[in-house]
Amino acid sequence: MNIFADFTARIVKIVEALDLKDKDGSAPDLSRIAVEPPRDATHGDLATNAAMVLAKPTGQNPRALAERIAEALRQDGDVASAEIAGPGFVNLRLRGGFWQGHLAGLLGEGRDYGRSRIGHGRKVNVEYVSANPTGPMHVGHCRGAVVGDALANLMGFAGYDVTKEYIINDAGVQIDVLGRSVMLRYREALGDAIGEIPAGLYPGDYLVPVAQALAAEYGRSLLQMPEDEALAIVKDRTIDAMMAMIKEDLALLNVHHDVFFSERTLHADNARKIRSAINDLTLKGHIYKGKLPPPKGEKPDDWEDREQTLFRSTAVGDDLDRALVKSDGSYTYFAADVAYLKDKVDRGFVDLIYVLGADHGGYVKRLEALARAVAGDKVKLTVLLCQLVKLYRDGEPVRMSKRSGDFITLREVVEEVGRDPIRFMMLYRKNDAPLDFDFAKVTEQSKDNPVFYVQYASARCHSVFRQASEQLGDKSFDRTVLAAASGELSDEGEIGLVRKLAEYPRLIESAALALEPHRLAFYLYDLASAFHAHWNRGTENPDLRFVKVNDRQLTLARLGLVQAVSDVLTSGLALIGAEAPSEMR
Structure with missing residues (x-):
């Protein structure tokens, strides 16, 4: 029931009947034809740019072409008038009864209204959060978690086959540091004096329960094992414990992934998957032996002034070539990225979406280049960067430092302000725009707090039905009855x-x-504003109130409108990951 898509299709048919040709004799590109709400509601119900986008390539006068299109539209049974505006826009007014009929259809679809098939079942992988399993989630992870989750929900509703994925970075230096940090806490749990936590180790108290569990199970036996063997046990137990904590934190935010992919699996069996991915790139001509020039500024850890195995990423859009195998035969971090991306492609995904923090901006070109090398034009890769969130309490910025152990956890924020304000407000700016999160403002009960204003609209919808039940004596109102009265x-x-x-x-x-899932939050706020405004008109004019005891049919029609508003608010809030409350307390 997308009336804009419906009228676009009608206009495309009209244009096709005009048998227009581009200047070179080919058929014109009709994909740019759009129908949208006019910027000024007084201009009509719908507006189309058809003449504007077709005039130049077909050598037509835009207003003359607009008139030909408008004349055909005037023959449409749903169109009351079609007028030319400006340089060639066509504004449409729809006949009486059209919107009432649309409302009746909307009520029939219920909360499936808006569901689309535009995705055509394309397999999409949305990877988001993927925080290192070195501690609990902190508020810095929050924005990417919400943006990724809401985007995945939105795309699923639009007809894509979406997988929500989290890669567990359970290999590499940070895991070795984590293991040594817990070994120190393990000794502490056994009663050994450990003094201050050395610089470079994780100091957080969240590691204490893991160490205590190890002490209870192993006693002092871990200290009697070879270090590598003991660290392997400690790292496995710690990763499991940290991931259990992370999943609990994400669940508090209503974030649930379909797949948790272990980076370790890429290194298993003598790094078979990494070797296979590099071999694949070699066969495609993307791998060579050579030296990289010294980087400008700070040298990365894996840079060597020696011959290495390199990915010729500059040939597929990157700024510089990337090392995959060091001169000593060990793999770089990027080699695991190669294998991971190839694994996604092998699983059949054709859209790969990475939701990363703004500090990962340097990864964008290399990932895009890698996707071109691995899959050519068969896969579309997109990286969404989320700017940092500035957290305030009582007007003062709250600072975080994961290394020092002094940080605000995601759990603390959810427990203080609630899940829904976090989910909504993290989407109330585009992901690449800075965002300030104020504890006071997101819990304020006023129009200035968008999430309250939207949820209050939902609660008001339910209150209308409670009032109608009391005054009319009906316990429930059938949708078909409401739809039948919409006229x-x-x-x-x-x-x-x-x-x-x-x-x-x-x-x-x-x-x-x-x-862009943030568009959904903006739309819901606009819808809530329109509903509240109409409610206020009823406060001033009793004839406009939703329940009129002396006019049952009009009341049923208005209840149908309220039900439709409730359906869309509930649907949209669910995609955001928030509740549509039936009452506010």
């Missing part, structure tokens, strides 16, 4: 609400295609 609506405010509801399917598709 009774005539007030411009009521029709305006239906128009706003009609934008939802278009919003779902455009936000999914643009990978």
